[in-house]
Amino acid sequence: MRTLSAYVHIPFCASRCGYCDFNTYTAAELQRDGTSITSATYPDRVIAEVNWLRHANATDDRALSTVFFGGGTPTLIDSKELVRILHSLKSAYGFTDDAEITTEANPDSVSRQDLEILRAGGFTRISFGHQSSAKNVLALLERTHTPGKTWEAVSDARSAGFEHVSVDLIYGSPGETDADLAETLDQVSAADIDHVSAYSLIVEPGTRLAARVARGEIPNPSDDVAAHRYELIDEKLRSLEMTWYEVSNWSKPNGECRHNIAYWKNQDWLGIGPGAHAHANGTRSWNLKHPAAWAAKVDEGVSAIADSEVLTQMDVNHEDIMLGLRLREGLSLSVLGEAGLDQARLAVTEGLLEPNSFAEGKAVLTFQGRLLADGLVARLWA
Ligand code: SF4
Incomplete structure (x- = not known):
């Protein structure tokens, strides 16, 4: 049976980082849009949506195996209110015994007392x-925290x-040097964490960063630099006994984010909050x-x-390839068509897929393959 997860979107940020195109708003932006929604009035709405969803899917008796509060900045909501939302999910759906419950947080938006309330x-x-x-990188990204705060x-x-404690990293920002990244990784290695997500900086259209690149104030991030930095990150994290389990995610044993694995394996999840996506029984909404x-x-x-679509077998195969290939456990070759299989064979000879796994019916990326995933x-989709 497919597992059921829940994603709760918290669309508030204290300020907007220059590279960010997420569905999030500052208090000033919400005021300008003339809405009365604030971080204080939001939790009751979320709980109302949880109860509405429960009522609408009354026959689904699966308990939630993972819950993820993302944003935005979830910890801009009072921690007791985050717990109240969590409890509404628990009363509506129940949690499995080993349920993983995650929140994202900005280092400067959460106090020790908040953390104690959230954990309890x-x-x-x-x-x-x-x-x-x-x-210099935090300034370019327009992040508000100081490095030590994390x-x-x-x-x-x-x-x-x-x-479980994780940190997100961004690498390959214009102006970042190898020494900057080395300093970041030294601090990562000294911290008591069991998971790292690392993404190369992408210049998203419509962001302040994109406007600065367009004006020629800063260069576009370089793919070659990003590939080199990825190599440095992988090497350092391996020395910390963190293994990659998805192209951009590394963890110590049992530290993998099960919620994200549920996405990548096309399980079912509820989407709660503005813009949240859901996936259930072959329909995406x-x-x-x-x-x-x-x-x-x-x-x-x-x-x-707002809208929904029923996934065709072709959509499902495409998602299986797109998401499954990025996982260390690999992609079953059985989902590939004939042309895709020919490409996979070629990729083995090019050193992008592991030959032994291929012989066992799986497409598993080599290190070089991760860079060109x-x-x-x-x-493969061809
Ligand atoms: S804190 Fe995160 S969600 Fe908020 S603006 Fe910055 S990058 Fe975007």
Whole structure:
């Protein structure tokens, strides 16, 4: 049976980072849009949507095996309120015995007392947006925390009893040097964490970063530099006994993020909050994006879903290839068509896929293959 997870979107940030195109809003932006939604009025709406969903899917008796609060900055909501939302999910659906409950947090938006409340309230895992220890990189990204703040928050999270602590990194930013990354990785190695997610900086259209690149103020991030930095990250994390289990994610044994694995393996999940995506029984749906539009539907007691699509077998195969190939456990060759299989054979000779796994019916990326994963997905899908 497919597992059931829940994603709760918290669309608030204290300020908008220059590279970010997520569905998140500052208080000033919400005010300008004329909405009365604030971090204080939001939790009741979320709980109302949880109860609406439960009512709408009354025959689904699966308990939640993972819950993920993401954003935005979930910890801009009062920690007792986050726990209240979590408890509403528990009363509505129940949790499996080993349920993984994660929240994202910005290092400067969470106090030790908050962490204690979250842990006592049932959160088991926390993921901090560190991004870099280099002040010049944090400034370019327009992040508000100082590097040391992350490590204080990590230590407070461990003292509060969090079983799993993760940090997010961004590499390949213009102006970042190998020495900057080395400093970041040295600090990572000294921290009591069991998981790292590392993504290369992408210049998303419509962001302040994109405008600065377009004006020629800063160069576009270089793919070659990003590949070299990925290599440095992988080498350092391996020395810390963190193994890659997805192209951009490394963990110590049993530290993998089970919620993300549920996405990558196309399990089912509920999407709660503005813009949240859901996937259940072969249908993908997504909520109205703006908090005001979403809240209006919740207040009316009707569905906040903007649209949905039934996935065809072709869509499912494409997602299996796109997501499965990025996993260390690999992709079953049985999902590939004839042309895809020919490409996979070729990729083995090019050193992008492991030959032994291929002989056992799996496409598993080599290190070189991880660097070229996106291009290889396109080829296998051919
Ligand atoms: S804190 Fe995260 S979600 Fe908020 S603006 Fe920055 S990158 Fe975006």
